[in-house]
Amino acid sequence: MIYVPNQLVGAPVGTDVTLHCHVEAYPRAISYWARDGAVLLASKKHGTESAENGYRTHMRMTVRRLAETDFGNYRCVAKNALGEAEGSIRLYGEQI
Incomplete structure (x- = not known):
């Protein structure tokens, strides 16, 4: 099961924004972020963290x-031996 607290997030250009996603899965799932069909790895642009x-x-x-x-x-996205689940977040631009 995936729970996304905020499915619509707005932030102005030039700022940092953090997206949140909660996963509940047994057996433990492999969880990751994706955009446009590609997995987003930790980088200077995208900082990823997870707390289990x-x-x-x-x-x-x-x-x-x-x-x-x-x-x-x-x-x-969360995947385990029993299946796959995903949550979606739309990030849009706000005026300052």
Whole structure:
């Protein structure tokens, strides 16, 4: 099961924004962030963290120095032997 607290997130260009996703899976799932069909790995642009507590995982991804090209849909995905689940977050631009 995946729970996304905020499915619509707005932030101005040039700022940092953190996206959150909660995963509950047994057996433990492999969890990751994706955008446009590609897995997002930790980098200077995308900082990823996850905190595990038993069969629960809280995933966070910070998108740094937002640019117009960063706006769009992000997915948090969890896969285990029993199946796959995903949550979607739409990131949009706000005026300062």
